[in-house]
Amino acid sequence: MKDIARHAGVSQSAVSFALNGRPGVSEDTRDRVRQVAEELGWRPSTAARALSGEGAATVGFVLARPADTLGVDSFFLQLVSGIQEVLAERHLGLLFQVVEDVADECAVYRRWWAEHRVDGVLVVDPRTADPRPDLLDELGLPAVVIGGAPDERHPGLSTVWADDAGAMASVVDGLYSLGHRRIVHIAGLPGLAHTERRIRTLRAEAERRGLSGVRSVTTDYSDAEGAAVTRRVLESADPPTALIYDNDVMAVAGAAAATELGRSVPADVSVVSWEDSALCRMVKPWLSALSRDSVEFGRTAARELTALLDGGPARTVRVPVPRLIERGSTGAAREA
Amino acid sequence: MKDIARHAGVSQSAVSFALNGRPGVSEDTRDRVRQVAEELGWRPSTAARALSGEGAATVGFVLARPADTLGVDSFFLQLVSGIQEVLAERHLGLLFQVVEDVADECAVYRRWWAEHRVDGVLVVDPRTADPRPDLLDELGLPAVVIGGAPDERHPGLSTVWADDAGAMASVVDGLYSLGHRRIVHIAGLPGLAHTERRIRTLRAEAERRGLSGVRSVTTDYSDAEGAAVTRRVLESADPPTALIYDNDVMAVAGAAAATELGRSVPADVSVVSWEDSALCRMVKPWLSALSRDSVEFGRTAARELTALLDGGPARTVRVPVPRLIERGSTGAAREA
DNA sequence: CTTGAGAGCTGAACCGCATTAGTGCATGCT
DNA sequence: AGCATGCACTAATGCGGTTCAGCTCTCAAG
Numbered sequence: 132m133k134d135i136a137r138h139a140g141v142s143q144s145a146v147s148f149a150l151n152g153r154p155g156v157s158e159d160t161r162d163r164v165r166q167v168a169e170e171l172g173w174r175p176s177t178a179a180r181a182l183s184g185e186g187a188a189t190v191g192f193v194l195a196r197p198a199d200t201l202g203v204d205s206f207f208l209q210l211v212s213g214i215q216e217v218l219a220e221r222h223l224g225l226l227f228q229v230v231e232d233v234a235d236e237c238a239v240y241r242r243w244w245a246e247h248r249v250d251g252v253l254v255v256d257p258r259t260a261d262p263r264p265d266l267l268d269e270l271g272l273p274a275v276v277i278g279g280a281p282d283e284r285h286p287g288l289s290t291v292w293a294d295d296a297g298a299m300a301s302v303v304d305g306l307y308s309l310g311h312r313r314i315v316h317i318a319g320l321p322g323l324a325h326t327e328r329r330i331r332t333l334r335a336e337a338e339r340r341g342l343s344g345v346r347s348v349t350t351d352y353s354d355a356e357g358a359a360v361t362r363r364v365l366e367s368a369d370p371p372t373a374l375i376y377d378n379d380v381m382a383v384a385g386a387a388a389a390t391e392l393g394r395s396v397p398a399d400v401s402v403v404s405w406e407d408s409a410l411c412r413m414v415k416p417w418l419s420a421l422s423r424d425s426v427e428f429g430r431t432a433a434r435e436l437t438a439l440l441d442g443g444p445a446r447t448v449r450v451p452v453p454r455l456i457e458r459g460s461t462g463a464a465r466e467a
Numbered sequence: 468m469k470d471i472a473r474h475a476g477v478s479q480s481a482v483s484f485a486l487n488g489r490p491g492v493s494e495d496t497r498d499r500v501r502q503v504a505e506e507l508g509w510r511p512s513t514a515a516r517a518l519s520g521e522g523a524a525t526v527g528f529v530l531a532r533p534a535d536t537l538g539v540d541s542f543f544l545q546l547v548s549g550i551q552e553v554l555a556e557r558h559l560g561l562l563f564q565v566v567e568d569v570a571d572e573c574a575v576y577r578r579w580w581a582e583h584r585v586d587g588v589l590v591v592d593p594r595t596a597d598p599r600p601d602l603l604d605e606l607g608l609p610a611v612v613i614g615g616a617p618d619e620r621h622p623g624l625s626t627v628w629a630d631d632a633g634a635m636a637s638v639v640d641g642l643y644s645l646g647h648r649r650i651v652h653i654a655g656l657p658g659l660a661h662t663e664r665r666i667r668t669l670r671a672e673a674e675r676r677g678l679s680g681v682r683s684v685t686t687d688y689s690d691a692e693g694a695a696v697t698r699r700v701l702e703s704a705d706p707p708t709a710l711i712y713d714n715d716v717m718a719v720a721g722a723a724a725a726t727e728l729g730r731s732v733p734a735d736v737s738v739v740s741w742e743d744s745a746l747c748r749m750v751k752p753w754l755s756a757l758s759r760d761s762v763e764f765g766r767t768a769a770r771e772l773t774a775l776l777d778g779g780p781a782r783t784v785r786v787p788v789p790r791l792i793e794r795g796s797t798g799a800a801r802e803a
Numbered sequence: 804c805t806t807g808a809g810a811g812c813t814g815a816a817c818c819g820c821a822t823t824a825g826t827g828c829a830t831g832c833t
Numbered sequence: 834a835g836c837a838t839g840c841a842c843t844a845a846t847g848c849g850g851t852t853c854a855g856c857t858c859t860c861a862a863g
Contacts, residue, residue: 132819142843147821157841174581178517179819182848187514189562207544215565224584226525227563229551245510247849248560354745383749391751409690413719414750415727468850478813483851493811515849518818583819 138167150175181247189224190436191249195236195256196229205379205408206425207255210277213429214253221437223250233258237266244272251436253277257324264288273439277432279324281447289435290447291428295325297452298421299332302375302403305455310464311373311401313344315364317357317385319377321349326377329405333375344369350381357381358388365392365400372464373401379410382418386460397462407456416459423453474503486511517583525560526772527585531572531592532565541715541744542761543591546613549765550589557773559586569594573602580608587772589613593660600624609775613768615660617783625771626783627764631661633788634757635668638711638739641791646800647709647737649680651700653693653721655713657685662713665741669711680705686717693717694724701728701736708800709737715746718754722796733798743792752795759789 132150136143141160148155149164156164181187192214194207211225218225226249230236240263243249251273254263257280264285267274275289276282282290306314316333319326330347337345348364350356357376361384364371374389376382382404386396394400396416404411407422428450435448468486472479477496484491485500492500517523528550530543547561554561562585566572576599579585587609590599593616600621603610611625612618618626642650652669655662666683673681684700686692693712697720700707710725712718718740722732730736732752740747743758764786771784 141841143820144822144844145842148842151821153821155841160841172581174578176518176819177582177584178514178523179848180821181514182512182518182819182850183821184848185821192563211563212565215563219564219566222578224562225564226560227528227547227551228555228561229548230555242510242558245508246513248513354749380745380749384745387749387751409716409720410746410749413690413716413723413746415723479850480814480852481812484812487851489851491811496811512849515818516851518820518849519851520818521851 132173134171135164135167135173138171139164186250186440187248188222189226189249190218190433190440191226191228191240191243191252193236193239193252193254194227194229195231195233197231205410206406209425210255210429210432213426213431214433215429216426217430217433217437223437233262237262240266240270240272244270250440251275253432253436254279258322259324259327260322261324273436275432275436275439277428280328287445289439289445291432291435291450292447293423293428293450294452295328296332298405299329299375300336301452302421302455303333303336306373306375306401306403306461306464307340307342309373309401309462311371312342312464313369313371314342314373314375315345315371316347316375317360317377317381318347318349319352329377344371350377352378352381354380354384357384361385361388362392365389365394371400373403373461375403375405377405379404379406379408379418379420382406382420383410383414386414386418397460399465401462401464402460403455404460405453411458419458419461420456421453422456423450468509470507471500471503471509474507475500522586522776523584524558525562525585526554526769526776527562527564527576527579527588529572529575529588529590530563530565531567531569533567541746542742545761546591546765546768549762549767550769551765552762553766553769553773559773569598573598576602576606576608580606586776587611589768589772590615594658595660595663596658597660609772611768611772611775613764616664623781625775625781627768627771627786628783629759629764629786630788631664632668634741635665635711636672637788638757638791639669639672642709642711642737642739642797642800643676643678645709645737645798647707648678648800649705649707650678650709650711651681651707652683652711653696653713653717654683654685655688665713680707686713688714688717690716690720693720697721697724698728701725701730707736709739709797711739711741713741715740715742715744715754715756718742718756719746719750722750722754732796735801737798737800738796739791740796741789747794755794755797756792757789758792759786 132143132146136146145156146164149161177188228239254274254276257276257278268285268287275291277291279290279292318330333347348360350360374385376385382402386402389396389400396402402418404418404420407420411418411420431448431450468479468482472482481492482500485497513524564575590610590612593612593614604621604623611627613627615626615628654666669683684696686696710721712721718738722738725732725736732738738754740754740756743756747754747756767786
C-alpha cells in the first residue's frame, strides 16, 4: 500500500479509503488508486487485515472421525463443495481439520478461536449429549450446527436441519401401505442426534399402528456391520419384510447379504437406503433411496454462517424433507 | 503478551523469547513466564505472527472438480486425513478449496500467495500439459505435487508419486500368465498424468508381447461411463477376456454391466479395479484390486511439504507400488 | 583494579493494514 | 468580511507479535 500511495501521489490512508470503498476520497483519486493497485498486482494481506480487527476471513470445519471410518461417503465432499460455493463468493477461506473424536474437536475450536484463526465454524454430526454447543456458546464463537434439531437452549447457534422425523414417517407409511408389518431399521451410530430422531420416530409410528415387529439396530455405518446385522435379523425367528438402512454403504452391503442368504430383493425383502448416491445404482435391483441435495444443504449452512458473521441473528432453517426415489428394491410384502 | 509481561514482571520481549524457546532469558524466567502464560490461557495470534514474518502456519489444498463429479470417492478423504495427521503435529492448518477447473485453481494459488494466506500447497491430479508447476515456480510458492511423475523441469517442486507404470506392468503380467491376451483398460480422465502413464505402459507391455487385442479407453471416472464402455467392448467383435478399471466405482459398475450381458465374472471376463475400497467387497464376486495406502500417501506428501517449509531441498519420493489383492474377480482366461 | 566478554534483559522499531483525529481549502451563508 | 460547513486528504496510532540494538550486571582474566 505504501508503494501504491507513492505511485498515486497520495497518502497511505487515502489508498485504504479508496480500495475499501469508504468515503473520504474523490472518485477521481479512487479510480487512480484502483488502477495503480491493479498494475502492481496488489492484494491485501489477510494477516494484516485480521490484525486490525477485520477477522480472519476464514471459517472452520472439523470432521471428528477415526481415519479408517472415512470410507466411501459422498455426503461430506458434497456438503463441503456446497459450502465452498457460498464462501468463495465472499472470499472466505475454509479451514478444514479431521480429528479422532469430539473432545479433540472441542480442543480445535478452542485453539482456532484463541488464535483468531477463524471467524466462525460449521459443526456436523450433532449428538444427543453434545458438549459442543455449550462450548461454542461459552467461547462466543459463531457457529452453524448442521443436521441438528432446533435447540432453544443455545439461542446463539444457528441450525440447519432436515426433518428426519417426517421423512421416517413417510417411509414407514409407504412400506405399511405395501403391506409391510415387520420392519427393521439398520441405524447409524448411536448418540448421533439424527440417529436417535429416526429411531424415536420409527418407534412412535410403530406404536401408532400397533406394530410389534418393528425395531431399530444401531451400527457404525460400515458395510461390514450393515451386512452382519442384515444376516442376523433375516435369520431370526420372525424376519422382517422390509429393511431401512441409514446410509447407502450399509444398504448395498445389506442387500448383497440378503441375496446371499437366498432372499430375493424385493420379493422377499424390501430395501430402502437413507442416502442416495451412485452406489444405489450399482447393484441389482437398484436401491430405492431417500434423496437429499447435499450440495444445497452445504450452501444453506454456509449462507447461515455468513449471515451470522454479518451480525445477523441466529436462525433455525429447515431444508426440504428428503424424498423417496422409488427404484427396484421396494415392493409389496410377501404374504405371511 | 503484555499481560503476561506485567504478571511475570518482565518486558514483553522477554516473554517472546521465553515462549519461543529462544536464548536471551534464564531458565528461571522462562519457566515463570511459561506458567503465567498457561494460567492466562494465552495463545499466539496467528495473524500477528504471520504479520511479523513467521508465515501463515497454513498450507493449501485445492480440488479442481465440478461439484457433481465429487461422488463416491474414498481416495481424497483418506488422503486428506493422512495429510492432517502430519500437519496437526506441527499445528499447521489446512486451507481447503473446491473449484471447477485448473484455471480457477491457478487463480486460487495466486490469491492465496499474494494474500499470504498459505506457506505452501499440495497439488493433486497433475496433468500432462499442466500450467500449475510453471505457476508455482513463478510465484515461488512451495509445493508438493501428489501423483506426478518426477519432473526435472521444475527443480523447486517436490513430488510424491506411486509407480503406476510398474504396477500396470505387473498387472498385465499377472493377467498374461492367466492366459489373457485381449485386455481392455477402462482408464480415467485423459490428460491426467497418471492416466497417460498407465496407457503408455499398457501399450508398451502389449507390444513387448506382441498382443494386438489390448487397448485403453478413457472415461470420466463415472459409474455411467464405466458401465457404458464395458457394454461396448464386451459386445464388440473380438471382446476382451480381462478388464482393468482405473477406479473402484467404474469397476463395480462395469462388473455389474458384464453380468447383465450374461458374462460371468471371472469365468468369461476377469475384472481388476485400480483402487481398493469397501466398494470392491460389496459385489459378488469380490473384486481383485490394486491396493494402496492413501492415508500413508497423504502423510508422506505432508511430510515433504513441511520439509520444504523448513527450508529443505525439493525431493522426489516414490511410495510403494500398489499391490494386487487377488479376490474372486480374476481367473484363468476362457479358451478361445 | 581494570578490562572484556557474555548472560539476561529492556526499549523501540517494524510487519501491513484500518481507523481516528486532525489539517487545509473552497464554498455557502449571514 | 467573518464564520461555519463540508470535502479531500494526511499524520498518527494501534492490532499482537518478533527482532535487533543497546544497556546493565557479573565474573574471570590480565
